Each structure stands twice: as C-alpha cells, then as structure tokens.
Amino acid sequence: IVFAIEELTRSFEARASGVLITAIIIAGVIALGLNGNYTYFGTIQIGAHFPNLLALAVLLTAIVTGLAGGVFGWLLLNTARWIPAPLRQLHGERPVAFAALCGLAIAAVGLISGGTTFGSGYAEARGLLDGNQQLS
Numbered sequence: 001i002v003f004a005i006e007e008l009t010r011s012f013e014a015r016a017s018g019v020l021i022t023a024i025i026i027a028g029v030i031a032l033g034l035n036g037n038y039t040y041f042g043t044i045q046i047g048a049h050f051p052n053l054l055a056l057a058v059l060l061t062a063i064v065t066g067l068a069g070g071v072f073g074w075l076l077l078n079t080a081r082w083i084p085a086p087l088r089q090l091h092g093e094r095p096v097a098f099a100a101l102c103g104l105a106i107a108a109v110g111l112i113s114g115g116t117t118f119g120s121g122y123a124e125a126r127g128l129l130d131g132n133q134q135l136s
Contacts, residue, residue, distance in 0.1 A: 075082065083091075091098040110117045116124070127133025 080088065087098070090101070124133060128135070
C-alpha cells in the first residue's frame with residue numbers, strides 16, 4: 001500500500017490521485033480482512049539468544065548488499081559510460097530490437113541456470129528460511 005501511494009503521489013493529478021489512494025487503502029483493508037494480519041514469510045523462530053556469529057553475518061550482509069545497491073544505482077544512472085557503443089547505437093536507433101535482445105539475454109540466463117532465476121524467488125526464500133532447501 002505504501003509503495004503504491006508513494007508512486008501515485010508523484011505522478012498523478014491531485015483529483016485523480018485522491019480517488020486512487022482511497023481505492024488502494026480499501027483494497028488493503030479488504031486483503032487484511034480476507035487473509036488476516038499475516039507476514040509475507042511468516043515468523044522466524046531463532047531461539048532465546050541471538051548468536052554473535054549470526055549478528056556478524058547480518059552486518060556483513062548489510063554492508064555487501066548496500067555496496068551492491070550503490071553500484072547498481074550508479075550503473076543505472078550512468079549507462080552511457082559503461083555500455084558499449086554498438087549497444088548504445090542499437091538502443092537509440094532500434095529500441096524494440098534492443099528490448100528483444102535484452103529479453104533474449106534474460107531468457108538465456110534463466111535457461112542456463114535451470115530456471116532458478118525465473119519468478120519472484122518467494123518459494124526459494126521461504127524454503128531457505130524454513131531450512132528445507134539449500135542454495136544452488
């Protein structure tokens with residue numbers, strides 16, 4: 001709900017956005033009414049005490065993912081600096097062909113990985129949290 005409100009308030013006119021935000025809030029309340037108050041991955045039971053090694057792993061993961069996010073953001077904002085000239089030219093002259101090429105590259109990665117990169121990743125994340133699935 002918060003994401004939808006955040007996106008709508010930046011791009012829609014004031015009179016249309018009020019109706020849409022009301023619809024989003026009503027949809028959220030109905031979803032809570034039908035599904036109950038639930039968490040996406042459920043509740044994780046880690047026991048009474050939090051191991052120091054796990055705290056270090058969480059801190060290291062936060063640092064690595066923060067840096068990776070910063071690099072990813074830089075790459076998105078500075079595509080002209082790192083995309084090869086032929087791809088930049090293809091993007092400018094034939095954007096549909098460029099999009100098709102990107103789609104084929106993503107499909108190839110999915111097929112090479114045995115399908116593990118397709119979908120939202122919910123089932124894999126849930127399996128890892130439950131402890132009944134290993135990383136491939």
